[in-house]
Amino acid sequence: MEFYFLALLILIMAAALGSGYPVAFALPGAAIITIGLAAGAGYIFAGSTDAYFHSGGPNQWLSAGVTNLRGVYWEVERDTLIAIPLFIFMGIMLQRSKIAEDLLVAMAQLFGPVPGGLGISVVFVGALLAATTGIVGATVVAMGLISLPAMLRNKYSPSLATGTIAASGTLGQIIPPSIVLIILADQLASATDQASTARKALHKEATGELSMPSVFDVASTSAGEMFLGAFIPGLLLVGLYMAYILVFAILRPKLAPAVPYEGKYDTTFVKTMLITLVPPLALIFLVLGSIIAGVATVNQAGAIGAAGAMIMAGYRLPKAGKSLYYPALLAIAALTMIGFVLANFDMNVKSIQDSTDMLGIILGAIAVVMLLVALVWSCWRVMNIEDTLAGVMLETAKTTSLVFIILLGAAMLTAAFRAFGGEELVKEFLLSLPGGFWMQFFIVMLVIFILGFFLDFIEIAVVVVPIVAPILLADPEANITAVWLGVMIGLNIQTSFLTPPFGFALFYLRGVAPAIVKTVQMYKGVIAFISLQIAALVIVGLYPPLVNYLPNRVSFLSESSPPPRNPKLQLCLEDYVGQQLAQSTATRDAISAARAMDLSVLPKDLAGDLTDGFDAADTALVELDSAFASADEVSAAADAYRPQQKVVRAIEKKVRRAEAHAKELSTTISRMRDESQASARAALEAEVAVLQAEIEHLKSEIPASWAEVNGTFQKLTKAENTARTKYRRAADAAYEAPQAVLAVLDANDDFAAMEQQLRDMKATIMTVPEKEAEGLVNDLAKAFGKIEGAGDVKKALGKARKALKAKTPDRDKAMAAYDDAVAAYEAQLGWRASADSALRSGLTVYVDGISDTLGVRQQPRFTREQALEMASCTSYHRDISLNF
Template identity: 80%
Template sequence: MELFFLFLLIVIMAGALGSGYPVAFALPGAAIITIGLAAGAGYVMTGSTDVYFHSGGPNQWLSAGVTNLRGVYWEVERDTLIAIPLFIFMGIMLQRSKIAEDLLVTMARLFGPVPGGLGISVVFVGALLAATTGIVGATVVAMGLISLPAMLRNNYSQSLATGTIAASGTLGQIIPPSIVLIILADQLASATDQAGTARKILHKEATGELSMPSMFDVVSTSAGEMFLGAFIPGMVLVGLYMLYILFYAILRPNNAPAVHYDGAYNLDFLKNVLITLVPPLALIFMVLGSIIAGIATVNQAGAIGAAGAMIMAGYRLPKPGKTLYYPALLAIAALFLVGYALSNFEMNIKGITDSTDRLGITLGVIATIMLLVALGWSCWRIFKIEDTLAGVMLETAKTTSLVFIILLGAAMLTAAFRAFGGEELVREFLLGLPGGFWTQFVIVMLVIFILGFFLDFIEIAVVVVPIVAPILLADPEANITAVWLGVMIGLNIQTSFLTPPFGFALFYLRGVAPAIVKTVQMYKGVIAFILLQLTALAIVGAYPPLVNYLPNRVSFLSETSPPPRNPRLQLCLEEYVGQRLSQSTETQDAIVAARALDLSILPEDLAGDLTDSLDTADNAIAELEAAFDAAGQVEAAADDYRPQLRLVRGLEKKIRSRTEEIDKLKVRIGRMRDESQASARTVLEGNVATLSSEVEHLREQIPESWTGAHDTFIELTNAENSARTKYRRAADSAYEDSLEVLEVLDATADFAAMESQLRALKATVQNMPEAEAEDLASELSKAFGKIDGAGDVKSALSKAAKALKAKEPDRAEAMEAYEDAVAEFDSQMAWRAKADAKLRPQLATYLDVIRGSLGIRVQDRFTREQALAMASCSARHRDISLNF
């Protein structure tokens, strides 16, 4: 019956959507109606409202739906949704200010002489509008009204012209800032938590260990990372569009002829191009650049975009005049003033200490006032001219409400889907597919592609992603990142605007296209671009660094970069160090040179520490080579081991599934105590017996050789892990022990500066009252304690202070301890002076050389070179299934 009500849920939802019923009410309505019917049927048939639910009852699942609804608004982690109305406002404002029209006309003149130039200009403008407005409907309509007549007038093929316009208009779905990327980031954040829990359970069941190493955790994503991850794939898609149009024009010049500009390419033309292009590009730079540079969050970047759109509309909408550009120029001056103040002053009001600080704060206040005046001035112009501001705000409210109501409805639908075991059904189906992760992934992508024929991108994102994303993210074989999965789904969802029968971009274009353009030609035109989108999907799927590299690069170069000791980075770190050691003998040569140093200058303990450190450095290099050898043995054995692992883990999953079903049936049987339920109880007992026999049959399919093969492979992986652990400890010790010796030598100047205070303490101990002498001796002891290597002097002075502090102060004992401190001081000064001159520079050079290899883990943060290497290495997906 659970399957029946699950089917009923889908039928009610599909029927409501197909009949044109509003999505905002169709999704939660289908959920509530189905849960109510299941509860009512259960009460009538068995006397229990819970019987037809996968687990729990109607109250629980309705409460879960309400909790999901509240989560959309009240969860702190989901604050990125605030960016949605800001970016919508920015997009509508730029569309109303006719920026698109200016761009299209100017780019058409610039690219016209190139074969297929008009089509290329449409793609270029579509990409710019995608990075500024991100609203598909507005972009398609604007380009359809302006470009389509020009393309048809210049003998462009109807199918090419309409396909180019429709496809270019959809770029706003993948090129940031994109509403769909924000929604996907929000959905993936919760999906990541579920995937992490599932992976920990999988690791525990596979290994028996209670805790899973943090390096195997599933990492979440954010809207900012989604923007960064989608940027390069978006450019790849733009490049594919342009190349297709160019080759089409070369092969069929009559269908996409070059269009020569009648005017002159002079200074006035260049001025017009700059005025048209620079403001949108500057806005893109401020919005995306502030996110990439870590200056602003996605929400703050949305506010920057909204303010920039108002500034641009403030000079585009009014009629030309002397004061037309004054608000924009005032805003630019304010931004330059802010930049100057931030670069040259400490902009902290609470930290004002002198006139320089006050000057910086004053400049900041002046710049803020200037920016507010510019915004207010532009806002007043927009408000007065055709009531544009009110219209934009109304459209923003409508669009934002639509997005959020669909999110709320999808939360209810997801709860109902899980109530009837839909999530378990999907999981069992995907996990039961042969071929592992990639089969599951292709099936999911195919389902999303097919759903795009019928559903809107928001509906797909909020209904499908919460169900399938946890399953895909939890799989350790592919070990994909959430940002890569989000971008892949975003690219796939983009096709929903072009695929009939509900391709919205086609509807928008049909509404503004002249009657001479046939609908059939429009459908023909988008086929090539749908194939190009699928090609981009395949390219990004085959090469994940296209998505992962840029977010990683920004993360590793930021102030909040993960430290080198981060467990997830250790394999990449060792790969980087191994490459450095193999490409250059610099580290090995530095160790040899350090061994040639005259350590007889140092005290025996420090000389021994430094010698041991050099021995450990040699040992670390050997252990790294041993780790690579062990890793090679694991990789060689994996080819034979992996098929067995997949077979056995697959059988174990089926056994667990059957066992869980048996446990649920036994619970239901235990509740059937009435004699009237005897026949139903018998049926369930038969089901238990059948499932139990299936479990035994599955266990018999596990190869007898499995235990031995598993134990042998575990020995190999343990050997690799042991070698890596030994290397890490040896490398850290090699650097840190040498560094401690250098820190002692670096402290020589501070040590010598204490001489006068130490000599003066003698008279204090001899003549001053014991209490005062004890205080001064204690203070001096603490001062020496802060100097590296001065521990023996500190200890002697502490003994002197204790002798003076005793119930019966003993000046003689105090003087004896003081003399010991002086003797130790003189002894140290003798060898410190020699070591500082002859040993310290060479030791500092040695540590500088090995800091980038053996000492990389003990750095506070990565250097730029190291950060880029880590970004590149961690951008690849690493199979960790052999650890499960």
């Protein structure tokens, strides 16, 4: 029965949406009505309101929906949604201030003489508006009103003109900052948690191990990473649009002719171009650049964008005059001053130490006041000119409310979908498909593409993504990243604005297009651009670094970059070390030179540790070669192992599903104790017997050779893992031992400076009262304990302290221990000086020689070159299914 109510849920939602009922109420309404009907039917026909639910009951699932509603607003970790109204405000402000109109006119003058130049200018402006506004409807309407008449007047093909405008207007969905990317990031954040749990369960079932190595875990994503990941695919889409228009214009020049500029390319033209282009580009740089550089979060970048849009509107809306640009110039001066003080002063108020620090704080405060004055000044202008500010605020509130209400309604719908087993049904369907992950991914992308014919991007993002994303992210075969999946879904969702019959960009454009342009021509015009979007989807799907590289690069180059010892980076790190060793003999030369050093000047323990370190370096090289050889053996055996593994894992999945179903039925049977339920109990028992027989039959289908084949392959993977573990330990020891000796030598001056205090301690022990002397000796011991290599002196002083602290203080015993400390100190003075002159340079050369290879794990952070290598390596998806 659950299936029928699931179908009813979808039918009610589709009927409500098809009738034009508001989406914000259709989603939760369908959920509440269906849950209510299921509860009523269960009470009437089965005597229990819980009867027709997959699990739980109506109260539980309504509560789950309410919990989801609360989570949107009250979960601290979901503060990314705050960025939505900020970016909406920025976009609407730029639209109302006619900056979009200025951009279109300027670009048409600049690109007009090029074949298809008007179309290229529309794409260029669409990309700029996408990076500043991200609001499809406003962008399409603005460009339709301004550029469509000009394109038709210059004999452009109506299909090409309308297709270009509609497609360019949708770029705001994929080029950051984008509302859909923020929503996707929010949905994927919870999806990765579910995927991580599912993958851990899968690993436990496949291997029997209680814990899964962190290298196999699913990494989450954020709005900032989504923005970075979508940046290059967005530019790729812009490039495809421009290339198509240019080729079309060259092949059919009559349908996309060049339009010569009638004015002069003089100083006035250059000035107009600069005033028109520089401010929007500067705003894009501030918003996206602050995110990419790690200076600002997405929320903070949204605030920057809103403030920048306000200042730009402050000089665009008023009439020309002497004071027109004063607020903007004041803001530029303030930002320049802020940048100067941040670069040259410590701006922490709590750490003010002198007049220089105070000067920096004062200058920073003045700059902030100047910026606030510029913002208030611009705000006053915008508020008093045609009541623009009130209109922008009202539109922002309306659009933001729409987005959030749909989010809330989708939370209710998702709860109802899960209540009737929809999530399990989708999961079973996808997992049962032949072809593994890529078939599942293709089906999901196809479904999203088809839904785009009927639904808006928000409905797709908040209804479909929470259901399918955990399944795709949990699959170890492709081991995709959440940011890549989010960008792929974003590119796919973008087509929903162009695909008939409900392509919203087409509706927006139809509303402002002249009657001479037929609707059929508009539909014909977007076909090519839909094809280009699909082409971009395929390109990004086949080459994941287009998405993954930029977020990884920013992460590895940031101040909070993951350390080289991060478990998830070790495979890439070892590949990097292997490449460095193959390209240069510097590491081996450093080891050979270190072997030639005379270590006799060191104490036996330090000399032994150093020798062990050099031995570990040789061991590390051998074990790394062994690891690579074992990896090659695993790769060679994988081709024969993988087909049988897939067959067995598929059978095991069926067995688990059958066992789970049998367990559920057994639980139901155990609760049916009334005699009136005897016939129903007997039917369920028969069904359990059938399931048990099916389970035994499935187990019999597992090849008899599987245990041997699996055991052999596991031995190969274990050999590789063992070799890698031995390499890591040896490499760490090879770097740590000489570093420890160098740390001792670096402490020579501090050690020598302690001589007088040690000499003076003799009189203290002999004459000062025992309790007071014990404290002074303890302080001296602690001081020696802070000096590298002075442990023997500290140990002897510790014995002296114990003799003084005993119930019966023994000064003679304390003096004997003190004499041992002096002897140890004098011995160290001798070998420290000799070792410093004989070994320091050689050890430094050795450490420098292996720091980029064997010692890289011991570095506090990656060098720039290493960080870029890690970013590149981790940008590819690594198949880890053989470990499951």
